[in-house]
Structure formats: C-alpha cells, structure tokens
Amino acid sequence: MMLATSLAEFATAPVRASDAARVVIRLSALDWLAVGRAGADEPVSRILRAQAEEEGGARQAHLFGGGMAPARMAALVNGTISHALDYDDTHFAHIGHPSVAVFPAALAVAELFDRSLSELLEAALVGAELSIRVGLWLGRDHYQRGFHQTATAGAFGATAAAGRLAGLDAGGMAHALGLTATRAAGLKAQFGTMGKPFNAGLAASAGVEAALLVRRGLIANPEALDGAQGFGATHHGAGDSVAATGGLGERWLFEDVSHKFHACCHGLHAALEAARELDIAGRDVAAIHVRTHPRWMSVCNQPAPTTGLGAKFSYRTVLAMAAAGMDTARLDSFSDAICADPRVVALRDRVTVESDDALSETAAELELTLRDGRRLTARRDLLHPIHLSERQTRVRAKAAALIGPDRADAVWACLHANAGAGDFATFLRP
Numbered sequence: 001m002m003l004a005t006s007l008a009e010f011a012t013a014p015v016r017a018s019d020a021a022r023v024v025i026r027l028s029a030l031d032w033l034a035v036g037r038a039g040a041d042e043p044v045s046r047i048l049r050a051q052a053e054e055e056g057g058a059r060q061a062h063l064f065g066g067g068m069a070p071a072r073m074a075a076l077v078n079g080t081i082s083h084a085l086d087y088d089d090t091h092f093a094h095i096g097h098p099s100v101a102v103f104p105a106a107l108a109v110a111e112l113f114d115r116s117l118s119e120l121l122e123a124a125l126v127g128a129e130l131s132i133r134v135g136l137w138l139g140r141d142h143y144q145r146g147f148h149q150t151a152t153a154g155a156f157g158a159t160a161a162a163g164r165l166a167g168l169d170a171g172g173m174a175h176a177l178g179l180t181a182t183r184a185a186g187l188k189a190q191f192g193t194m195g196k197p198f199n200a201g202l203a204a205s206a207g208v209e210a211a212l213l214v215r216r217g218l219i220a221n222p223e224a225l226d227g228a229q230g231f232g233a234t235h236h237g238a239g240d241s242v243a244a245t246g247g248l249g250e251r252w253l254f255e256d257v258s259h260k261f262h263a264c265c266h267g268l269h270a271a272l273e274a275a276r277e278l279d280i281a282g283r284d285v286a287a288i289h290v291r292t293h294p295r296w297m298s299v300c301n302q303p304a305p306t307t308g309l310g311a312k313f314s315y316r317t318v319l320a321m322a323a324a325g326m327d328t329a330r331l332d333s334f335s336d337a338i339c340a341d342p343r344v345v346a347l348r349d350r351v352t353v354e355s356d357d358a359l360s361e362t363a364a365e366l367e368l369t370l371r372d373g374r375r376l377t378a379r380r381d382l383l384h385p386i387h388l389s390e391r392q393t394r395v396r397a398k399a400a401a402l403i404g405p406d407r408a409d410a411v412w413a414c415l416h417a418n419a420g421a422g423d424f425a426t427f428l429r430p
Contacts, residue, residue, distance in 0.1 A: 094135020131157025151186020158207025
C-alpha cells in the first residue's frame with residue numbers, strides 16, 4: 001500500500017486517541033492561541049494582516065489581532081503570526097513545530113463549515129500526528145539538506161486537518177495530500193528573518209487550499225507523496241515507511257510534543273530545566289558549567305550579547321538570568337537592558353560552556369559550584385516526558401503570563417465546553 005493511501009485512511013477514520021493525547025492537544029490549543037495573541041503586534045504580523053485587509057474577500061475566519069479573511073488567507077496570516085515569537089510547541093522526532101501549521105488550517109476550515117470545537121480538536125490531533133509521521137518518513141537528511149520540516153511535513157498535517165473538517169473521504173484525502181506534494185515548501189535559509197514564521201503560514205494555507213480545491217472536484221496524483229518523482233524522491237526523503245506508519249492510529253507520537261517554557265532558543269531549554277531542578281535562583285553561585293551537544297555551540301552560544309534577541313541565543317546569559325531570579329518564561333525578560341544589568345553580567349562571567357558529543361541534542365548537564373565549595377549537578381533531556389499534571393500546570397501558567405490569567409482561564413474552559421469552533425476563534429481578537 002502506498003504511504004499516501006495509509007495516511008489518507010488514517011486521516012479520515014474515527015479517532016481512537018488516548019486520554020493523554022486528547023489532553024495534550026487541548027494544551028497545545030491553549031499554547032498556540034496564547035503565543036499567537038502575544039505575537040499579534042510583531043512587525044511580520046502587521047504586514048500579514050495588512051495584506052489580508054488589502055486583498056479583502058469573504059469574511060470566513062478570524063485573524064490574530066482582529067479582523068476576518070477568507071479561510072486560506074486566515075490560515076496564512078495566523079500560521080505566520082503564531083510562529084512570529086518562535087515560542088510554540090516542537091516535536092523533536094521530526095524537528096518541527098506541529099501546531100503553527102495545523103491549528104491555523106483546522107480553525108479556518110472549522111469556522112468556514114461551522115464545525116464544533118470537539119471536531120476541530122480531533123482534526124488538529126490527526127493533522128499534528130500525520131505531520132510528525134511524514135517528518136519521520138522524510139528523515140533527518142531532508143532537514144539537514146535545508147528543508148524546514150514545519151513547512152514541508154507541516155503542510156501535509158495541515159491538509160489532513162483541513163480535509164477532515166471539509167468532509168473529504170479517504171479517496172479525496174489522498175488527492176488532497178497529492179496536491180499538497182506540489183505545494184509544500186519551506187527553507188531553513190529563512191531562519192533569522194520574517195521568512196521563518198512565514199514558512200508556517202505557507203504550510204497552513206497550502207493545507208486549506210488543497211482541501212477546499214479537492215472538495216470542489218480538483219483531481220491530483222494521489223501518489224505524488226511517495227511515488228515516482230514524488231515529494232520524497234525529489235526532496236531528499238529517506239522513505240522510512242515503518243517510522244511513518246508503525247502504530248498509526250493506535251500510538252500517538254504527538255503525546256511527546258515539547259512545549260516551550262522559556263522564551264528563548266529551544267537549544268537552551270534543557271540547561272534551563274536543569275537549573276530549575278537545582279533551584280539555582282538565590283544560591284551563592286561561584287561557577288556554572290554547562291555541557292551540551294556540539295550542534296548548539298554555533299546556534300545559541302553567544303558569549304556576551306548586547307541585545308534582548310541575542311540573549312535568547314546565549315547559554316551564559318540565560319543561566320545568569322535564572323541565577324538572578326529572572327523569569328525566563330516572560331517575553332519582556334529578554335531586553336537590551338538585561339544584557340547590561342550588572343547582576344547579570346557578573347553572573348554571566350561565571351558561566352562556562354562545553355560541547356560533548358556523548359549528549360543527545362535534547363539533553364544538557366549543569367554543574368554548580370557554590371562559594372562554600374559544594375558542587376551540585378543535574379542532567380535534563382527534553383525527550384524525557386514530564387507528568388501530564390505538571391505539563392498542564394506549566395502550559396496554563398505560560399498562557400496566563402502571555403495573555404493574562406482571566407483570558408487564559410476562559411480559553412481553557414472553552415476547550416472543555418460543548419462549544420463551536422467559532423467560539424474558540426473569538427479569542428483571537430484583541
């Protein structure tokens with residue numbers, strides 16, 4: 001059986017998800033909405049909203065920051081905005097951000113067809129899972145060659161979610177996935193620019209476009225994903241069908257999604273989690289030594305940044321901030337002033353960073369030397385699951401910090417109510 005056929009059948013079948021997967025998709029919905037709301041005034045966000053307003057068209061779906069647009073445009077705008085801060089969830093199995101591609105597509109189509117919130121959440125779960133499976137099928141080489149998995153694998157997940165909500169059957173879904181094989185695109189060359197969040201918007205809008213066109217009768221090659229001259233063959237895919245389909249529909253890889261709890265590069269999070277375990281704030285620290293995978297040395301090891309953006313890519317700075325008791329979950333903690341703060345500078349100069357290829361890319365080890373001579377160590381791996389109750393507490397706290405506790409509580413209550421997708425969409429407004 002072709003991979004696209006298996007994926008299409010999965011995307012249109014009844015959902016037999018675990019209770020944990022259903023909790024995690026609600027948490028990701030809250031997380032996605034919170035980071036989108038928080039990023040609604042970013043420069044790239046204003047540009048995308050202005051483009052939507054200028055193009056006009058049917059008022060089918062809500063936009064982060066206000067206004068409405070046709071479903072495809074809403075997915076483009078909301079996908080871009082929700083990735084503008086790079087504070088959304090990540091799945092390390094395929095090195096991608098599932099929610100920023102899938103939720104914008106799912107919400108736009110759910111609003112268009114007046115679907116229930118429960119239908120939206122199921123479709124988003126299916127889409128997120130499918131994007132991870134496609135990412136695993138494409139393999140590491142696809143990413144290393146320069147393709148941005150959030151945009152490429154994410155587009156197929158967005159299509160699955162949108163197609164499910166648009167009422168496609170398995171045959172139609174196969175055509176939609178085949179059409180997406182022509183549209184899915186996104187390059188790591190955009191990292192560090194507005195083009196990176198735009199990649200997420202492209203994935204979301206491609207999913208909506210494919211689903212709606214196929215619903216109208218457009219025919220595509222259903223084997224364009226894994227057939228001859230298909231997406232995998234032309235985009236350096238490894239073609240690991242076992243990884244893509246093993247336990248599909250029974251084992252939900254999305255349960256292992258990693259939510260960001262610090263407003264900085266994900267490469268710094270394992271070290272910050274180790275610092276949290278050691279309760280670093282307030283200790284009389286003489287020295288801090290961190291060991292990390294070599295790949296992060298060229299990504300987030302700026303020794304003495306002078307800007308808030310630079311601080312988000314600096315082991316020395318974020319660990320100094322943590323030691324000074326500053327909240328690294330808050331966006332406003334990362335400022336130019338922090339980089340010149342005498343307390344932070346003094347603590348930063350006590351931090352040393354060492355690469356260790358024996359560590360996985362998701363792990364870090366931290367050693368504190370206190371002034372009384374004691375040494376404390378901790379090792380954290382972001383792949384190590386945290387208890388679901390702790391995850392819920394921390395995601396809700398993050399949302400409260402980003403959009404206010406009352407609004408965060410209202411969104412969480414909506415996600416557990418017998419509501420419509422449109423009720424959830426109203427929270428995108430200012």
